[in-house]
Structures are given as C-alpha cells and as structure tokens.
Amino acid sequence: MFSDSESESEYGVSKPHPNPELTHRDYLDTPSNCTAQNLIEAEIAAHEAAILQLKVRRNAYSPISKLPAEILAKLFILVRRSFSDFGDFPGGLNVATVCHSWREVFVSTTQLWDDLDLSKIKSQDCAELMLARSKQGALHIQWTRPLLDRSVLSAVSSQILRIQDLDICGQSLAILDFFPSKNRALPEMQRLALRRQVRATDAPPISMERVLSMDMPRLHTLELQNIYLPSIRVFQPSPCLQTLHITTPKRLLSLPDILTVLRATPTLHDLTLTHALFLTPPSPSAREDPKYALVDLAQLTSLSVSCNHFRDIALLLQHVRYPCSARVLLRSVTFPHEAGLTEPGCLEVLTAVLSRWAQSTSAGLADRMWLLNKFAWDFKIGVALGEVPLLDIHCEEGGSRDQLRHLFHLHTLLPSRCVRILHISGFGAIEHPEEWKELFVRNHQVQRLVLETQEHPRIIQTLTDQSDTSILPQLKSLMLIRCCFDGHRSDRRFTPRVSELLQQRIDQTPLKIFKIRNCVIEPATVRSLRNIIHVDWDQFLP
Structure with missing residues (x-):
C-alpha cells in the first residue's frame, strides 16, 4: 500500500499535498x-x-457501403426530390448524418444543391453555401412566396447567368427585382415562368419589356400569367421555343400581337392561350398587311385555346396553319343571351377543325367519344385515347333548335372505327329516332354506353329497334346518369322503354353491367328492373 505522499493516480500522476490556505x-x-x-x-x-x-x-x-458513389448519389437525389421542404437543411439532409462516406457523397453531389426555393431559404449564408456546393452548374430557381430574408434575393440573382429553370410568382416589382438591369442576355435559360399576382387594388401593371426583350437562345418553355401583354411585342425570336402558355384575364392579345409572337416561335410544339384573346377581324383593306399573314406552325402537337367567345378562336384558327394530327382543345364561355356559335363563320370553322383532325393518324386511335349538351346553351364534343383527350371542343352555343341539330350532326366527322365508349348527354331537340339511329350505326363497335340527363324516351326507343341488328350489337355496359324515371318531370314512357331494352338485350347480346347514378327513381322501380337484370344502383334519393 502506498502512503499519502507516495500514492499515485490511476494515470500515474502524483497527487499534490493539500494546502489549507488555498481555496x-x-x-x-x-x-x-x-x-x-x-x-x-x-x-x-x-x-x-x-x-x-x-x-x-x-x-x-456494411452491404450499403459497397454501393458505388454514383449509385448513392442517385438515391440521394431521389430522397432530395421527395422532400418539399429543403430550404434551410431540414428533412432530406438526414441522410448526410448517417456516416462519413454518405456525407462526402451528399456534399459533393451538385444536383442536390442546384434546386433552390427562395421562399424557404432562411438566410443569405444558407443561399451562398448551396450556390457554392452547386459548383457552377445549372440552377433551378423557384420563388412563389414572400422571402424570409431579402438578402437571399441578391445572392441568387447575382448568379442569373447560371439559371436554367426559373419560376417566379409575385408582384410586378418583385419580378423585376430578380433581373439585374445590367443583363441583356440569359444564355442558360431553358424554362421561364412569370406569374404576376393580381389584386383588386393593384395599380396598372408595370411592363415586363426589359425581361421579355432579353436574348434567351436556349429557351424552350415560356409561361406567362397576368403579365402586361403589350410588352410581348418586343419578344425576341426564339428558334428553340417549344412550349408557350399565356394566361391573362385582364390584358388581352390582339390578333397582330399573337401572330407576331407565333412568327417568332416557328418550332412551337405546345401552344396554350387561356382568356388571352380579344380579336377584331381585319378590315378588307388590312388583310394584305403582312402582320395578318398566315402563320405556319409545322411542328405543333398540342393546341389549347380557352376564351370568352368562340368567334375569337375561329378568327385565330383562320390565321394559323398546324398539322391535322395536333391535339386540339378548344373552349369558349359565352353567356346564353349572346350569339355564341351562331356568329357567321363559327360553325364553318368548327366543321373545318373536325374535318382536318379526322384525317390524322390520331383519329384512328381514339377509343372513347363524347357528345354532350347538358344545358340549352352548352355543347361539348370530343374523343380521347384512354383518359387522354385528343380532341375536345367545348362551347356555349346559345343557338336555336336548328343550330343544335347542326352541332349534333358534327358527330359524323368524328372517328368511329375504334370507339368503344360513347358518352351522350341531353340533345332533347333531336326528336327523330332516325337521327339517333345514324349515331349508333356509325359507332356500332361501342361496348359501353353512358346516357346522361335523358328525360325523353326517344334514344331508348332507338336502342330497342329490332328491325336493325346493327344498333350497338356489341354493347356490354349501360350507365344512366341524372335520368328521370319517376317524379312529376318524368316521361311515363321512359321506364317501360328501359325495361324493354333490358329484356331485348337478354335475348340478344346480354348486358353485363347496368348502372344507375344520381337518377330520380323509386326503390320499387329499381326492384322491377332487378327482375330482369342485376342493377348497380347508388341508392340516390333526391
């Protein structure tokens, strides 16, 4: 045993003698x-x-450590994209804390740092760190909400020459603040989306001429929403632009404006105009003016136009040439008291659109068709491949019964060879069974028929015509939506006609599916129909 003076600590250091005079x-x-x-x-x-x-x-x-760094980087990129909140290092950065090698891969992968949402970055230091780790690569910037720190804007906008994808939503001044006035070109910009927030108290919008006049040689997608459109006249030619979306409920493009833009974008594939048109037909003396010359969009694959008047759509289509195989979506919203499709030339243009599209290879692929007239002024016609619309024309025609009959007969311009699903709504003005028969005979390969708001028995009467076996001989499924079997508004002939149709189909090609949805029908009527066939009823009781 050691004495106090000889004892040592477990670390081999002698203990000092205590001194009572020391604290x-x-x-x-x-x-x-x-x-x-x-x-x-x-x-x-x-x-x-x-x-x-x-x-x-x-x-x-560990088995995971045997993965090459390139595979780990791809996995981290997938994790990064699965987190919506990545502004100031939450969420996705958890993978960087697993081990040293994972952290090295995470920090050195530039794709994990080149996608910045300015609305979520809390400090300039964070922004500069992410920019540094992106290693001068292409940047993808999103700014859709107010900034947490205004200094973040200056840090990111200083790298504007590196930006490849930019999406800004804000006030006019905020949008302009992002673009330094000294810049005249954006060499790396490929997608530009500018969305101006509109409020009732806003002053007249500031022109975006400085932004839209920049040289963007690699731009392929341009999306403009509520932008002061007269400034689009300074839009630079964009030989690589493939997608152009313009949405504006207040500032409208004139016909020369939109034609000027389309001439500057000859390689356009996707054109979408939403409430952006207010067109005035050129006067006879102005028709020879070069600004009204026909524009050829030879590579267009999708055309979508939505505006207040179908006459604007008609006038635009008269000045644009596009492939007949292009996917066409046309929509007009006209008040019932207005002329709608009764405007001179509108029906002719609609007929021309359908005729040209019917010549395309896409027309032979369509497997579903709709012909809808839910209200007295509402008309919709179109075809689709699966769930993808290939041709969709929706307009509020506001015309007479004769006008509606002309619209109904436009179905003869739609493809019928491959149609398997047919959706019909309304058309109470079509009183002659022969007109319905023409529709069903043309589309004899239909296997599923959807009838909506059919309050008259004429269409059912046509389906029960035993004199012609070519009326939907392959029908396997029938759905009735918002029809009136019972009640004061019902036609007493409707239910007997439906019963007769179901009984006849048992003797011919039996229906496998019969559905009733949102119909005015009593449980007793459903029970009587179930004596004939199984009825899939949603038990809707108005």
Whole structure:
C-alpha cells in the first residue's frame, strides 16, 4: 500500500499535498491539476478518435457501403426530390448524418444543391453555401412566396447567368427585382415562368419589356400569367421555343400581337392561350398587311385555346396553319343571351377543325367519344385515347333548335372505327329516332354506353329497334346518369322503354353491367328492373 505522499493516480500522476490556505478554486487551478486535466482530455479525445476510426472500418463491411458513389448519389437525389421542404437543411439532409462516406457523397453531389426555393431559404449564408456546393452548374430557381430574408434575393440573382429553370410568382416589382438591369442576355435559360399576382387594388401593371426583350437562345418553355401583354411585342425570336402558355384575364392579345409572337416561335410544339384573346377581324383593306399573314406552325402537337367567345378562336384558327394530327382543345364561355356559335363563320370553322383532325393518324386511335349538351346553351364534343383527350371542343352555343341539330350532326366527322365508349348527354331537340339511329350505326363497335340527363324516351326507343341488328350489337355496359324515371318531370314512357331494352338485350347480346347514378327513381322501380337484370344502383334519393 502506498502512503499519502507516495500514492499515485490511476494515470500515474502524483497527487499534490493539500494546502489549507488555498481555496477550492485555487486548488483546481494549480499547474499540476491543469496538466492532469489536459492529459485526461487528450486521452479521451484519442479514445474517441480510435472509436470513430473503428466505426468507419466497421461501416466499410456494411452491404450499403459497397454501393458505388454514383449509385448513392442517385438515391440521394431521389430522397432530395421527395422532400418539399429543403430550404434551410431540414428533412432530406438526414441522410448526410448517417456516416462519413454518405456525407462526402451528399456534399459533393451538385444536383442536390442546384434546386433552390427562395421562399424557404432562411438566410443569405444558407443561399451562398448551396450556390457554392452547386459548383457552377445549372440552377433551378423557384420563388412563389414572400422571402424570409431579402438578402437571399441578391445572392441568387447575382448568379442569373447560371439559371436554367426559373419560376417566379409575385408582384410586378418583385419580378423585376430578380433581373439585374445590367443583363441583356440569359444564355442558360431553358424554362421561364412569370406569374404576376393580381389584386383588386393593384395599380396598372408595370411592363415586363426589359425581361421579355432579353436574348434567351436556349429557351424552350415560356409561361406567362397576368403579365402586361403589350410588352410581348418586343419578344425576341426564339428558334428553340417549344412550349408557350399565356394566361391573362385582364390584358388581352390582339390578333397582330399573337401572330407576331407565333412568327417568332416557328418550332412551337405546345401552344396554350387561356382568356388571352380579344380579336377584331381585319378590315378588307388590312388583310394584305403582312402582320395578318398566315402563320405556319409545322411542328405543333398540342393546341389549347380557352376564351370568352368562340368567334375569337375561329378568327385565330383562320390565321394559323398546324398539322391535322395536333391535339386540339378548344373552349369558349359565352353567356346564353349572346350569339355564341351562331356568329357567321363559327360553325364553318368548327366543321373545318373536325374535318382536318379526322384525317390524322390520331383519329384512328381514339377509343372513347363524347357528345354532350347538358344545358340549352352548352355543347361539348370530343374523343380521347384512354383518359387522354385528343380532341375536345367545348362551347356555349346559345343557338336555336336548328343550330343544335347542326352541332349534333358534327358527330359524323368524328372517328368511329375504334370507339368503344360513347358518352351522350341531353340533345332533347333531336326528336327523330332516325337521327339517333345514324349515331349508333356509325359507332356500332361501342361496348359501353353512358346516357346522361335523358328525360325523353326517344334514344331508348332507338336502342330497342329490332328491325336493325346493327344498333350497338356489341354493347356490354349501360350507365344512366341524372335520368328521370319517376317524379312529376318524368316521361311515363321512359321506364317501360328501359325495361324493354333490358329484356331485348337478354335475348340478344346480354348486358353485363347496368348502372344507375344520381337518377330520380323509386326503390320499387329499381326492384322491377332487378327482375330482369342485376342493377348497380347508388341508392340516390333526391
């Protein structure tokens, strides 16, 4: 045993003799104690470093550690994209804390740092760190909400020459603040989306001429929403632009404006105009003006136009040439008291659109068709391949019964060879069974028929015509939506006609599915129909 003067600590350091004249703090701060404490700290650090090294060696034997860094980087990119909140290092950065090698891969993968949402970055330091780790690569910037720190804007906009994808939603001044006035070109910009927020108290919008006049040689997608459109006249020619979307409920494009833009974008594939047209037909003396010359969009694959008047759509289509195979979506919203399709030339243009589209290869692929007239002024016609509309024309025609009959007979311009699903709504003005028969005979391959708001029995009467076996001989499914079997508004002939149809189909090609949805029908009527066939009823009771 050692005496007090001879005893040693477990670390081999002699204990000093206590001095009663020293305070406790003075005792701890003596040189010998400081030296012992430093030695202990150093030894702890050495042990921790050794343990860390052992863990690194152990992790090397883990199966996940055998993946190449390139595979890990791709996995991290998928994790990064699955997190919507990545502004100030939450969420997705958890993978960087697993081990040292994962952190190295995470930090060195530039694709994890080139996608910045300015609305979620909390500080300029964070923005600069992300920009530094992106290693001068292409940037993808989104700014859709107010900034948490205004200094973030200056840090990111200073790298505007690197931006490849930019999506801004805000006030006019905020949008302009992002673009330094010294820049005249954006060499890397490929997608530009500018969405101006509109409020009732807003002053007249500021022109975006400085932005739209920049040279963007690689731009392929341009989306403009509520932008001051007269400034689009300065839009630079964009030989690579493939997608153009313009939405504006207040500032409208004139016919020369839109034709000027389309001439500058000869390689356009996708054109969408939403409430952006208010066109005035050129006067006879102005028709020879070059600004009204026909525009040829030879590569167009999708045309979508939605505006207040179909006459504007008609006038635009008279000045644009596009492939007949293009996907066409046309929509007009006209009040019932207005002329709608009764405007001179509108019906002719609609007929021309359908005729040209019927010549395309896409027309032979369509497997579903709709012919809808839910209200007295509402008309919709179109075809689709599966769930993808290939041709969709919706307009509020507001015309007479004769006008509606002309619209109904436009179905003869639609493809019928491959149609398997047919959806019909309304058309109470079509009173002659022969007109309905023409529709069904043309589309004899239909296997599923959907009838909506049919309050008259004429269409059912046509389906029960036994004199012609070519009326939907392959029909397997029938759905009735918002029809009136019972009630004061019902036609007493409707239910007997439906019963007769179901009974006849049992003797011919039996129906496998019969559905009733949102119909005015009594449970007793459903029970009577179930004596004939299984009825899938939603038990809707108005």
